[in-house]
Amino acid sequence: MQPRLVLIGTGGTIAATAGDARTLTGYRVTQGIEAMLSAIPGVADIADIHCEQPFNVDSRNLNTAQVLRLARTVNRHLRNPAVDAVVVTHGTDSLEETAFFLHLTTHSPKPVVLVGAMRPASALSADGPLNLLNALLVAADPGSRNRGVLVVMNDRILAARHAAKRHTTRVDAFWTDGAGVLGAITDGQVRYALRPDLPDAAVFSLAGLRALPPVDIILDYQDAPAHPYAAAIQAGARGIIVAAMGNGSLSTAAARGCAQAIRHGLVCVRASRVPDGLVTDSQDDHGPLAAHALNPLQARITLRLALARGLDRTDIAGLLRRL
Numbered sequence: 560m561q562p563r564l565v566l567i568g569t570g571g572t573i574a575a576t577a578g579d580a581r582t583l584t585g586y587r588v589t590q591g592i593e594a595m596l597s598a599i600p601g602v603a604d605i606a607d608i609h610c611e612q613p614f615n616v617d618s619r620n621l622n623t624a625q626v627l628r629l630a631r632t633v634n635r636h637l638r639n640p641a642v643d644a645v646v647v648t649h650g651t652d653s654l655e656e657t658a659f660f661l662h663l664t665t666h667s668p669k670p671v672v673l674v675g676a677m678r679p680a681s682a683l684s685a686d687g688p689l690n691l692l693n694a695l696l697v698a699a700d701p702g703s704r705n706r707g708v709l710v711v712m713n714d715r716i717l718a719a720r721h722a723a724k725r726h727t728t729r730v731d732a733f734w735t736d737g738a739g740v741l742g743a744i745t746d747g748q749v750r751y752a753l754r755p756d757l758p759d760a761a762v763f764s765l766a767g768l769r770a771l772p773p774v775d776i777i778l779d780y781q782d783a784p785a786h787p788y789a790a791a792i793q794a795g796a797r798g799i800i801v802a803a804m805g806n807g808s809l810s811t812a813a814a815r816g817c818a819q820a821i822r823h824g825l826v827c828v829r830a831s832r833v834p835d836g837l838v839t840d841s842q843d844d845h846g847p848l849a850a851h852a853l854n855p856l857q858a859r860i861t862l863r864l865a866l867a868r869g870l871d872r873t874d875i876a877g878l879l880r881r882l
């Protein structure tokens with residue numbers, strides 16, 4: 560029997576068109592998921608595919624309610640014995656955020672695959688149709704089971720835990736440090752080289768979560784000002800992630816801003832603006848927590864879910880160390 564896939568369209572460049580084939584930017588989301596699927600030859604040979612379209616937007620405009628809704632939908636399909644895998648088409652601008660959110664909130668041997676495109680569907684050498692075909696091949700492949708949430712872009716299979724957009728325009732926009740490239744698709748053949756180290760269970764349950772607390776990210780840099788910290792406290796943020804320098808080093812303003820925020824009951828975390836490497840613990844037990852292997856976006860998602868679930872500072876510190 561053919562694998563049964565659910566294909567969820569959410570928008571992005573993969574679903575966008577522009578005025579002519581040479582226009583690679585300045586496009587609009589115009590295509591529904593059914594139309595995108597029908598543009599790919601031979602899909603009926605890969606799987607029995609059921610399409611859904613919860614929304615169709617640029618991923619820069621996705622809000623928390625939509626991400627929660629998507630995560631709930633994905634979990635519902637994963638629980639259905641009649642579904643073998645889920646594929647989500649997504650804008651690349653915030654794809655890594657949704658992918659990491661799903662990494663923390665789903666747990667199933669069944670594959671969950673996110674896919675996008677860097678060029679609109681109307682462009683010369685549009686990358687969307689082949690990326691989507693590859694994502695379907697990956698989702699339908701039994702070898703994709705037990706590999707966690709995956710991102711398929713430009714012939715590569717990446718672990719959602721490690722995927723990040725590292726180029727603004729090229730089709731090979733997504734890259735990760737060594738641990739994140741799990742495999743590749745070559746001429747329709749799915750091949751894996753690595754199996755990721757995954758948590759034993761979904762780190763966070765979505766049960767009863769209607770919203771997530773606000774957590775701000777503040778970039779640190781030479782001669783940084785203090786006012787973003789005061790603004791975050793005043794706006795009601797429950798936490799601050801500092802995209803700090805190097806191994807989580809804080810400027811004077813960032814250190815003072817975090818101290819002030821902690822006095823107001825916020826949880827502060829030192830992540831790094833450097834793309835690779837860890838942020839290690841500092842000597843200050845009462846200062847900002849270390850993000851360890853999480854980048855600022857991942858640390859923010861983790862902290863929001865942790866605060867929503869009522870974790871205290873000690874539990875959050877332990878979780879950041881483990882993820």
Ligand code: ASP
Nearest residue numbers: 571572617618650651652
């Ligand atoms: N603006 C697009 C988005 O929805 C960019 C893309 O998909 O590549 O994220």
